[in-house]
Amino acid sequence: MFKIIAVTNRKLCHIDFLEKLEALAKSEVDSIILREKDLSEEEYYNLAKNVLRICEKYNKECILHNFVGVAKRLGQSKIHLSLPMLEKHHNEVRNFEKVGVSIHSLEEGERAVALGATYITAGHIFQTDCKKDLEPRGVSFLENICRAVNIPVYAIGGISKYNINLVKEAGAKGACLMSSLMKAEAK
Template sequence: MNMSMYNCRVFAVTNRKLCRIPFLDQVEKIAEKRPAGIILREKDLSESEYMELAGQVMGICRRYGVECILHTYMEAALHLGCPNIHLPIGLLRNSVVEMTRFKKVGVSVHSGEEALEAQGLGATCLIAGHIFETGCKKGLPPRGIPFLEELCRNVDLPVYAIGGINRENAGLAVKAGADGVCIMSGFMNMD
């Protein structure tokens, strides 16, 4: 995967269940490509399991100069000294005080109302999705480019599109106002 082909900021989002090789080997391959960042999104792990894995992923990211963004587990992120966290909107609602301890707070949003709420609660960026059809959301219709355009017009934060993003459609997301894209399957299945 060539990052320059996307002409925008590209973030890798992990899901170790999609990997064909050992997960940390895949993270190393991703880091070698130097995306804008790697979001460690392993929601099925307990916090202690997540913290152990996060320490290893942060080490890989440091070696390659790639930003590491931890997901959901704020205490683990603070314990590991990670200044970046990504939260589901529901967790943000209950963690406004804790999130002030982070430099960057990304939030997943699925509607314009959620985007405005996240902005009002202090998020520093948004991940909006899912924009295109994706195997990760089988049976759920994508929200599409009009949704992304409207969301980008109505918030004053960087917005990153997620869901079915590839080289062919990433430009459509950027043209709609997104500051970049997030890719899961493309990175997790990358050879």
């Protein structure tokens, strides 16, 4: 089954952030990655408590991002990390149920697998406002990653209803959406 993963960025949100998260939790997205990189650990902890409560209410998977200590404090076993963070914390997350890693090259993908990642996000695939000055890696990059690793690969970066079929055809198990979901008005 092809999955849709919402990646948060409260700075893109035009409504109250927790209202947006509740709307996403009610929606058909499969998972939510709580990616609020600018927060302190304590601020992230307080936000994560609220978001986890919302996700529990709607039986929606919530994956915490980068704050391994917060995940442990909250009894959570699902985390998404950058490759440098996984390299630093791989012993701490060894027993986590789900460990996702952001990768930008085949070598990074192979390294993430070797360090115990259970899935990877590969990108950015298409042009995106989040990475305006960087050339997208494209569908062939995604195809190569999907063929090379034996764990699920989720595409990220500039994915929309107009190009999501290309991501599916490339072999990705799903797509991560940030801007399109965070900027969308509540329904």
